[in-house]
Amino acid sequence: MTVSCPVKRMVEESLTDGGYRGSTMPTCRLCGSTYPREFFIHGNGPNAQVCVRCGVDHGLVTKEEVPVLFEKSAASARFSAVARRYSVFLYLPFLWILWGSTLSGVEPWGLFFLILLILLTLIAPVLFIYRGGQYSGDMARLTPSYDRPKGH
Numbered sequence: 005m006t007v008s009c010p011v012k013r014m015v016e017e018s019l020t021d022g023g024y025r026g027s028t029m030p031t032c033r034l035c036g037s038t039y040p041r042e043f044f045i046h047g048n049g050p051n052a053q054v055c056v057r058c059g060v061d062h063g064l065v066t067k068e069e070v071p072v073l074f075e076k077s078a079a080s081a082r083f084s085a086v087a088r089r090y091s092v093f094l095y096l097p098f099l100w101i102l103w104g105s106t107l108s109g110v111e112p113w114g115l116f117f118l119i120l121l122i123l124l125t126l127i128a129p130v131l132f133i134y135r136g137g138q139y140s141g142d143m144a145r146l147t148p149s150y151d152r153p154k155g156h
């Protein structure tokens with residue numbers, strides 16, 4: 005359950021980007037996973053210290069009550085934001101392979117594209133870091149508003 009949990013995946017995305025880094029996160033008493041406080045359901049007694057995923061699984065809350073978990077449009081928008089951010093590291097190796105297999109022997113285009121590829125490879129990490137702030141902003145905007153449970 006902990007492996008396939010979409011909440012855990014979203015949390016890990018936020019973690020790698022510093023969104024929640026440094027804050028201590030509570031542990032769900034049903035599945036034992038650690039999430040940011042926004043991913044916990046509201047209430048006392050049986051609802052205390054339960055993550056949104058387990059809350060739905062155990063019938064403690066309805067899907068409508070936890071938009072953070074089930075907002076389809078937000079989920080796809082978040083996915084495309086992540087894809088936009090990391091796609092460069094997918095197509096750069098692809099371009100290098102393409103160059104090595106077809107263009108490297110062609111004069112003068114082989115050399116021209118080699119220089120272009122080197123420039124692109126050098127610029128990619130710079131742009132990646134430079135756009136990090138914008139990405140964090142996008143992710144924050146795409147996180148449904150869901151109040152933190154009281155006491156968290």
Ligand SMILES: [Zn+2]
Nearest residue numbers: 032035055058
């Ligand atoms: Zn849980």
